[in-house]
Amino acid sequence: MTESPAAAGSLRRRVLLSLAVALLVFFGATVAVLEWSLAASLARARAELLETQLMALIAAAEPVEETRGLDLPEPPDGRMLSPDSGLHAEILRGDGRPVWRSPSALGLEFSLPPPGEPGTRRQWMQAGGEGPGLALASMTIDWEFDDGVVEPFRFVVAQSLEPWQAQRRAFRLGLVGWFGALAAATLALLAFVLRRVMRPLGRIEQEIREMETGQREQLSAGWPEELRGVAANLNALLRRERDRQQRYKESLANLAHSLKTPLAAVRALLTGADREPPVGRDAIRAELTRMDRIVAWQLRRAAAAGVAGSVGLAPVAVAPVLRDLAATLDKVYPERRVRCELDVSEALRFRGDEGDLQEMLGNVMDNAWKYGDGRVRCSAQSIAPERFALRVEDDGAGLDPAQASDALARGARLDESRPGQGIGLAVVNELVRAYGGEVRVERSALGGAAVILVLPGG
Amino acid sequence: MRALLVEDDENLRHGLAAAMRAAGWQVDESADGAEGLYLAEETAPDVVIVDLGLPKMSGMELIAALRADGRDLPVLILTARDSWQEKVAGLKAGADDYMVKPFHAEELLARLEALVRRSAGWSQPVLDFGALKFEPAAQRVELGGEQVELTSFEYRLLEYLVLRAGQVVSRSELIDRLYDQDYDRDSNTVEVFIGRLRRKLDPAGKLKPIETLRGRGYRFALAPVGRD
Numbered sequence: 001m002t003e004s005p006a007a008a009g010s011l012r013r014r015v016l017l018s019l020a021v022a023l024l025v026f027f028g029a030t031v032a033v034l035e036w037s038l039a040a041s042l043a044r045a046r047a048e049l050l051e052t053q054l055m056a057l058i059a060a061a062e063p064v065e066e067t068r069g070l071d072l073p074e075p076p077d078g079r080m081l082s083p084d085s086g087l088h089a090e091i092l093r094g095d096g097r098p099v100w101r102s103p104s105a106l107g108l109e110f111s112l113p114p115p116g117e118p119g120t121r122r123q124w125m126q127a128g129g130e131g132p133g134l135a136l137a138s139m140t141i142d143w144e145f146d147d148g149v150v151e152p153f154r155f156v157v158a159q160s161l162e163p164w165q166a167q168r169r170a171f172r173l174g175l176v177g178w179f180g181a182l183a184a185a186t187l188a189l190l191a192f193v194l195r196r197v198m199r200p201l202g203r204i205e206q207e208i209r210e211m212e213t214g215q216r217e218q219l220s221a222g223w224p225e226e227l228r229g230v231a232a233n234l235n236a237l238l239r240r241e242r243d244r245q246q247r248y249k250e251s252l253a254n255l256a257h258s259l260k261t262p263l264a265a266v267r268a269l270l271t272g273a274d275r276e277p278p279v280g281r282d283a284i285r286a287e288l289t290r291m292d293r294i295v296a297w298q299l300r301r302a303a304a305a306g307v308a309g310s311v312g313l314a315p316v317a318v319a320p321v322l323r324d325l326a327a328t329l330d331k332v333y334p335e336r337r338v339r340c341e342l343d344v345s346e347a348l349r350f351r352g353d354e355g356d357l358q359e360m361l362g363n364v365m366d367n368a369w370k371y372g373d374g375r376v377r378c379s380a381q382s383i384a385p386e387r388f389a390l391r392v393e394d395d396g397a398g399l400d401p402a403q404a405s406d407a408l409a410r411g412a413r414l415d416e417s418r419p420g421q422g423i424g425l426a427v428v429n430e431l432v433r434a435y436g437g438e439v440r441v442e443r444s445a446l447g448g449a450a451v452i453l454v455l456p457g458g
Numbered sequence: 459m460r461a462l463l464v465e466d467d468e469n470l471r472h473g474l475a476a477a478m479r480a481a482g483w484q485v486d487e488s489a490d491g492a493e494g495l496y497l498a499e500e501t502a503p504d505v506v507i508v509d510l511g512l513p514k515m516s517g518m519e520l521i522a523a524l525r526a527d528g529r530d531l532p533v534l535i536l537t538a539r540d541s542w543q544e545k546v547a548g549l550k551a552g553a554d555d556y557m558v559k560p561f562h563a564e565e566l567l568a569r570l571e572a573l574v575r576r577s578a579g580w581s582q583p584v585l586d587f588g589a590l591k592f593e594p595a596a597q598r599v600e601l602g603g604e605q606v607e608l609t610s611f612e613y614r615l616l617e618y619l620v621l622r623a624g625q626v627v628s629r630s631e632l633i634d635r636l637y638d639q640d641y642d643r644d645s646n647t648v649e650v651f652i653g654r655l656r657r658k659l660d661p662a663g664k665l666k667p668i669e670t671l672r673g674r675g676y677r678f679a680l681a682p683v684g685r686d
């Protein structure tokens with residue numbers, strides 16, 4: 001079934017249309033059932049009434065001994081005397097010859113079924129041509145005259161169906177009228193309720209439109225309970241997106257600005273290359289190294305900024321990441337022959353991105369491999385619900401507190417003779433903090449540095 | 459030593475190849491992964507340098523194909539992405555070392571030396587033969603504690619023999635590894651350089667570090683000390 005664009009386009013219209021159809025079906029069926037039951041009870045009442053009138057007719061009949069006939073000097077119901085009253089009566093002999101006929105039956109023809117044995121009662125209908133039709137009842141009885149002669153007579157009562165039909169018409173009209181009014185009122189009430197219920201949706205739409213045009217930064221407060229979650233999530237998403245954009249903008253600006261100084265230096269050096277004595281390549285190389293480190297730092301920082309608020313990630317098993325990194329480092333630094341102890345439960349999970357975990361642990365373990373003296377220990381312990389501390393220790397020279405805070409802060413090159421070091425721990429610090437954790441550098445029982453990362457567990 | 463350099467950036471490839479040739483390497487160059495794999499199988503290099511982002515066949519695929527072929531020659535990957543995820547993935551795929559762009563050519567050369575040394579079975583940076591000591595990373599040779607001055611070619615020739623200490627290396631293998639392809643194979647340059655090396659490494663004529671096996675080639679004859 002295809003839906004019309006109008007119905008697909010508006011929830012309110014959909015509800016009203018569906019309800020209108022439902023009401024039509026429900027009220028239609030109700031009217032039909034009520035009318036059917038009314039018709040049944042009317043028919044019963046009519047049959048009883050005919051029966052009563054028949055009995056009254058029989059009771060009012062008086063014998064005419066001379067003609068062995070019957071007469072009705074005083075009809076039981078006055079209506080039998082006036083034409084068009086709708087109530088008629090007739091008395092017939094056993095052979096069908098009429099002995100009496102009510103004045104109201106003038107010009108009427110009754111179509112009579114066979115009379116049957118004495119005591120037989122019948123009721124039937126007679127179509128009225130253009131008129132409303134008749135309901136008839138008859139009874140055949142044996143009349144015993146004073147002289148003991150018994151003659152059969154048939155008493156017939158007929159009543160016009162007109163009043164009954166009028167009653168049914170009036171009933172139906174009333175029913176349809178009331179139910180129609182009720183349905184219309186229900187729909188109107190619902191439309192009103194829907195308008196009220198839907199008003200917050202319209203407001204959200206309006207506010208989003210305002211945000212698109214920049215008139216608004218956030219959805220306002222005071223939403224109904226059902227929309228509160230949506231509004232809060234939408235606001236959080238917007239905030240996160242705006243923060244991220246802001247961070248990217250800042251990273252880009254920082255990158256561009258910080259590259260300008262070494263670029264200017266290279267340009268100055270190249271200008272000086274024409275002069276005597278010419279500037280050495282080393283100066284240009286130093287500037288290139290500086291630019292490289294700036295790019296590396298800003299790139300990693302931007303990556304760290306990207307994880308802020310990355311919720312809903314599948315938890316990552318920590319132990320396999322540690323093993324992979326240890327295998328990688330053993331391959332890269334085979335001369336160092338590092339003996340690495342892993343004391344980390346297989347069940348330990350990190351709540352975040354696997355690449356970020358690799359980045360954090362990779363940098364910390366790389367330092368342990370490089371600066372340690374061949375012994376590294378990685379251990380973990382749970383320190384709070386959904387929080388664990390990962391400890392990477394080595395037996396090298398270690399870091400004093402000043403060196404540690406310097407290394408954590410930013411691009412401090414601790415050992416010029418070993419390239420690559422400098423921003424590693426600072427990147428770890430940025431990433432860990434983006435996950436709401438912290439980095440501590442302590443003295444290890446092994447003799448060297450112990451780097452502790454506090455991270456969200458899963 | 460023969461190296462295969464697979465890198466699609468022409469400037470970087472040319473620059474690296476020039477630096478490597480200046481250091482005495484024979485370098486085959488390729489700009490895409492498929493050709494790189496072909497060359498790796500044809501030229502049997504001592505080391506392969508692969509960029510990860512390559513046309514036709516990625517660096518990872520190239521390494522995987524080499525390893526699937528059962529070739530265990532050392533492979534160094536070059537990558538612009540400085541992430542541990544990438545490093546772990548590359549080394550898991552079969553690479554032996556990685557370098558993040560940009561880098562100094564000197565560091566690459568040192569890493570290549572180390573890779574070749576390790577693949578020859580030397581895990582320590584100094585190859586100790588008692589009186590003679592070699593430090594490939596510094597291209598340094600010491601005789602009785604004194605540094606021996608060698609030309610770049612002399613050093614290459616010696617290094618090739620030393621890394622295969624105890625094995626016979628044929629003259630044609632040496633020519634193949636140390637000269638360009640258009641080298642005149644009938645010339646007697648190898649003999650001349652072997653003669654010079656003997657004079658420099660064994661001025662007294664007692665040590666006899668390089669043996670000549672007539673009709674078969676040469677052999678570095680000193681026994682390593684404390685090799686594992």
